[in-house]
Amino acid sequence: MPAVQPPSKVLVSGANGYIAMWVIRNLLEHGYFVRGTVRSAQKGEYISKYFAEYGSKLELVVVEDISKEGAFDEAVNGVDAIAHTASPVHTGGGRSSDNDPFYMVGPAVKGTIGILQSALRFGQSIKRILYTSSAAAVVHEVDQPTTFTEEDWNLKAVDAFNEQGQTASNVVKYRSSKVLAEQSAWSFVKEHQHEISWDLTVVNPTYVCGLYSWAQPAIHEVADPTSLNFSARLFYDHVADPAKSDEVAKQSLNNTVHTWIDVRDLGEAHRRALATPEAGGERIIVSAGPWSWQNFIDTANSLDPPPKLSKPLPKGNPGVGSQHSCMYYFDNAKSQRILGMKYRSMAEMTRDTFADYEARGW
Numbered sequence: 263m264p265a266v267q268p269p270s271k272v273l274v275s276g277a278n279g280y281i282a283m284w285v286i287r288n289l290l291e292h293g294y295f296v297r298g299t300v301r302s303a304q305k306g307e308y309i310s311k312y313f314a315e316y317g318s319k320l321e322l323v324v325v326e327d328i329s330k331e332g333a334f335d336e337a338v339n340g341v342d343a344i345a346h347t348a349s350p351v352h353t354g355g356g357r358s359s360d361n362d363p364f365y366m367v368g369p370a371v372k373g374t375i376g377i378l379q380s381a382l383r384f385g386q387s388i389k390r391i392l393y394t395s396s397a398a399a400v401v402h403e404v405d406q407p408t409t410f411t412e413e414d415w416n417l418k419a420v421d422a423f424n425e426q427g428q429t430a431s432n433v434v435k436y437r438s439s440k441v442l443a444e445q446s447a448w449s450f451v452k453e454h455q456h457e458i459s460w461d462l463t464v465v466n467p468t469y470v471c472g473l474y475s476w477a478q479p480a481i482h483e484v485a486d487p488t489s490l491n492f493s494a495r496l497f498y499d500h501v502a503d504p505a506k507s508d509e510v511a512k513q514s515l516n517n518t519v520h521t522w523i524d525v526r527d528l529g530e531a532h533r534r535a536l537a538t539p540e541a542g543g544e545r546i547i548v549s550a551g552p553w554s555w556q557n558f559i560d561t562a563n564s565l566d567p568p569p570k571l572s573k574p575l576p577k578g579n580p581g582v583g584s585q586h587s588c589m590y591y592f593d594n595a596k597s598q599r600i601l602g603m604k605y606r607s608m609a610e611m612t613r614d615t616f617a618d619y620e621a622r623g624w
Contacts, residue, residue: 266343266390266536268293273341275299275334275377276348277322278309280491281394281470284529285345290316292533299325299337299348328373334380342387343460343536346377347394349443366432367423370439371446378450381460388460390542392535393447397468397521399440400547401590409591412466412545416441461542463535465528468549468592471497472525472611487624500555500576501562501612502619507555507576521549521592524606534601541600548597550605552588556580561612569616572624 266272272289276282277298286296290313298320300306306322313320325333328348338344349370374393381388400410402418419437423430430438444464451462470493484490487498499506531548535541559578562569569575597603 264389265539269295270342270389271295271297271340272536273297273299273334273337273344275325275328275337275344275346275373278305279347280494281467281525281528282345282347283309283312284525285347285532286313286320288526288529288533289345290319294533295319296321297337297341298322299328299334301326328376329369331376332380333373334377335384338377338380338385338388340387341385342389344377344381344385344388344391345394345532345536346374346391348373349394349439366435367439367442370443374443374447375450378447382454382458386459390460390536391462392532393444393462393464394532395444395464395466395545396440397466397547397549397592398437399444400466400592404589407589407591409593410547411593412547412596415445463541463543464545465531465535466545466547467523467528467531468521468547469493469523469553470525470528471522472615497558497615498619498624501558502571502573502575502616502624504574504576507559507578520553520590521551521588522553522608523548523550524611527603527605531597531601531603534603538601544596544600546597546600547592547594548601548603549592549594550608550611552591553608556582557608558612561608562616565609565613565616569620571616571619 272294274282274286274289274296275298277286277300282298286298286309289296296319298306298309300309300322301324303324306324309322310320323337325337327333378391381391397410398419399416400412400414402414402416416437419434420441422434423438426434447462447464451458472494487495487503490498501507527550528548531546535546556578559576560580563575563577563580594603594605
């Protein structure tokens, strides 16, 4: 399929989300027109204000419930591509009080299938649909260091979800929602391959972290650290708040090593996935490399000049992070080969994020 180049119009679902805001910013900065969906007019006010300089290049439409049939019928009309980022996220370690085990899986799958159905019926001008999946749809529990590729699927999470149902943890439900939603997208494309005029590309980011503002005012509307989204709140609690760091990271501080990506790089990956012809039909892992909370803490404490936050920086156990093996590696060669991705370093991401905290008075 041809590349989706500016000044094409891109529909971005879940426009007020952490990832979506950076996707929108990247697209607008590179000359695209953007139509974003929000759940209410009120949720769109901040977006309109933040991107006011782009005027008519950004429009917002209300899609109250992405899981309702036909929810995106009007939104897809007249756009050249779709970046579907909207999906429920709730991965607290406990279990939901909701008795419905599908409270997370259902909306993710229905929202994904729904936007594809709308594109099939009313998206005559669409050339590519980009779906934001997750490394959670790729990785599964292992007992030795393992490198995962785009060929891997986290079917163990789906098996656990099917077995445990209502009693499954939110982590299992979240991972299952990512697997099942992505699989439903690929299945839809295969089933309707002779009817659709567009191709599908999927990006699978690892743990997403990084600053909320690139320049003031903040790109994402947050009043204080408690307003941060799940992944950004984890970073703040572990790396910037000494009280919370001690409370939530007694084990993970030393022993847990995962992989990460700067949210700005993820925004860039979305644009490149739309603009690169060779990305069509591909599943692409985007990841900067391994990390542990102690790695980030050590990096924060090595910044020069040191950040001036309202609280002293946690120390953890300096140097211990480098002594533990990462169990989950992700091969990001495809993202470099097809998208030409170059990832920010841990030092750059940490420095910029703490500068953001400092500017906010945190």
